[in-house]
Amino acid sequence: MSRRALVVGGGIAGLSAAYEFQQAGWTVDVHEATGRWGGKILTSDVGDRLVDSGPDAILARAAAGMELVRQLGLADDIVHPVSNVPAYICLDGRLHELPEGTVFGIPTDPSVLHSTELLSEAGKQRAAQDLELPVEHVDTDDDPSVGKVCRQRLGDELTDRLIAPLIGGINASNIDRLSMRSAAPQLTAALAQHGSLIRGMAALRQRAGATLGTERAAPVFFSLPGGVQRIIDALVEHLANPKAGHLPAADLKLNSPVDLSTLPELADRFDAVVLATAPVEAMNYASVSQVTIEVSKDALEAELDTSGILFPATGGTHLTACTWLSSKWSHYHHDDSVLLRLTSGRYGDDRANKLDDDTLVATLLDELQTAVPIDGQPQATRIQRWPNALPQYEPGHRNKVETLRSNMTERHPNVTLVGAAYDGIGIPACIESGRNGARQLLTPQTASQPVGSGS
Numbered sequence: 298m299s300r301r302a303l304v305v306g307g308g309i310a311g312l313s314a315a316y317e318f319q320q321a322g323w324t325v326d327v328h329e330a331t332g333r334w335g336g337k338i339l340t341s342d343v344g345d346r347l348v349d350s351g352p353d354a355i356l357a358r359a360a361a362g363m364e365l366v367r368q369l370g371l372a373d374d375i376v377h378p379v380s381n382v383p384a385y386i387c388l389d390g391r392l393h394e395l396p397e398g399t400v401f402g403i404p405t406d407p408s409v410l411h412s413t414e415l416l417s418e419a420g421k422q423r424a425a426q427d428l429e430l431p432v433e434h435v436d437t438d439d440d441p442s443v444g445k446v447c448r449q450r451l452g453d454e455l456t457d458r459l460i461a462p463l464i465g466g467i468n469a470s471n472i473d474r475l476s477m478r479s480a481a482p483q484l485t486a487a488l489a490q491h492g493s494l495i496r497g498m499a500a501l502r503q504r505a506g507a508t509l510g511t512e513r514a515a516p517v518f519f520s521l522p523g524g525v526q527r528i529i530d531a532l533v534e535h536l537a538n539p540k541a542g543h544l545p546a547a548d549l550k551l552n553s554p555v556d557l558s559t560l561p562e563l564a565d566r567f568d569a570v571v572l573a574t575a576p577v578e579a580m581n582y583a584s585v586s587q588v589t590i591e592v593s594k595d596a597l598e599a600e601l602d603t604s605g606i607l608f609p610a611t612g613g614t615h616l617t618a619c620t621w622l623s624s625k626w627s628h629y630h631h632d633d634s635v636l637l638r639l640t641s642g643r644y645g646d647d648r649a650n651k652l653d654d655d656t657l658v659a660t661l662l663d664e665l666q667t668a669v670p671i672d673g674q675p676q677a678t679r680i681q682r683w684p685n686a687l688p689q690y691e692p693g694h695r696n697k698v699e700t701l702r703s704n705m706t707e708r709h710p711n712v713t714l715v716g717a718a719y720d721g722i723g724i725p726a727c728i729e730s731g732r733n734g735a736r737q738l739l740t741p742q743t744a745s746q747p748v749g750s751g752s
């Protein structure tokens with residue numbers, strides 16, 4: 298008799314779990330609360346272009362993303378960013394290049410900071426102290442925050458102006474509340490192996506350089522023309538109509554929120570249950586609001602020559618980043634206009650999320666104009682709110698996840714927790730989380746009393 302799984306949540310993690318069950322020959326029901334698949338993955342129109350509203354860049358190094366794209370037959374379409382030139386940092390309305398020779402904003406040698414005006418002389422000297430400070434100087438907390446360690450070793454100025462926008466910007470985090478082990482494990486390794494963040498980043502860069510010397514430089518990210526949502530569309534199509542005829546079609550239900558208080562009954566009815574929901578109650582989340590604009594090329598004085606601009610929190614702006622989408626991706630190129638995505642909101646700063654649409658657009662445009670003057674109004678504007686969208690991996694994150702999972706296994710051995718709240722927020726990490734969660738339940742001994750069919 299065919300075994301039956303329930304997947305709750307139709308984002309990338311839930312759909313990946315469903316794919317895994319289907320490949321193993323299980324029947325799978327997927328329930329999604331909203332009227333569309335994909336969760337945070339969403340592509341919609343800006344002017345006449347289809348533009349990603351959520352994620353636009355998938356880490357190529359992490360195998361799970363590329364593997365799924367190949368399995369879905371989309372690999373021939375992938376594109377890479379036009380250039381890997383890093384973003385600018387905006388300080389007091391002026392754009393500064395990231396100093397050459399920094400990794401995550403950390404210098405690989407104090408000399409690489411000499412010519413930058415991003416830091417004062419005192420700030421540069423303070424950063425160099427990292428080379429002298431004993432490692433014991435680092436707090437021996439089990440899992441300190443990124444901010445705590447970087448401030449102790451490199452000083453506040455470098456931490457606030459370079460490291461916070463680069464490391465904190467990814468998850469819209471406050472780095473003083475961001476787990477170093479979970480969010481920046483490279484820094485933990487640097488300290489453990491080299492006794493200094495600067496020496497650790499130099500070693501990291503050298504290893505990357507050594508690889509580049511022997512192979513063709515591999516692009517860090519990839520995307521799909523037409524949007525990342527194509528992955529979701531292909532995945533849903535595959536689940537509904539599996540190519541291999543012997544695999545059962547999944548039962549896919551939109552507008553079907555599952556009441557999680559009924560979990561004990563669901564665990565009895567199904568052989569396996571995967572909870573791929575977000576947000577998760579035990580986690581804290583950052584909310585972001587994004588405004589994507591199409592602007593005539595003639596309206597811009599600045600040359601959009603990198604992937605965008607980062608705005609450190611110390612500058613007090615609502616804006617956290619401006620991504621120059623049409624400079625970053627060739628499929629957004631247009632002869633006459635450019636696309637800019639303005640992002641606001643970070644953990645602990647909800648000012649922008651509280652503004653009404655018109656005020657949000659006006660505020661973000663005003664702030665951008667201090668650094669990048671725009672003559673006239675956008676030709677097209679799209680507003681996207683992402684409330685409680687980015688889980689915050691606070692110090693102690695791994696222990697928290699282990700406890701949540703072991704409590705669940707104790708109560709319901711055939712239920713598992715997957716998705717961005719647990720194992721990494723990037724798309725490849727969510728795919729892997731969903732797949733691993735399903736695999737773990739495919740093994741008969743881990744499932745409780747199989748009942749054969751759940752519906």
Ligand SMILES: Cc1cc2nc3c(=O)[nH]c(=O)nc-3n(C[C@H](O)[C@H](O)[C@H](O)COP(=O)(O)OP(=O)(O)OC[C@H]3O[C@@H](n4cnc5c(N)ncnc54)[C@H](O)[C@@H]3O)c2cc1C
Nearest residue numbers: 306308309310330336337352353354555575716717723724
């Ligand atoms: C603005 C933004 C930009 C990002 N940029 C990138 C990027 O460039 N690259 C990258 O790799 N990652 C990026 N991310 C992160 C990545 O998109 C997400 O971490 C990932 O898509 C989350 O997938 P998920 O399946 O875990 O959760 P979600 O996508 O949140 O899916 C969870 C689903 O569960 C549903 N649900 C919740 N409760 C129930 C219930 N009770 N019953 C049924 N359904 C329920 C929800 O409606 C939702 O559809 C970005 C995220 C955001 C918000």
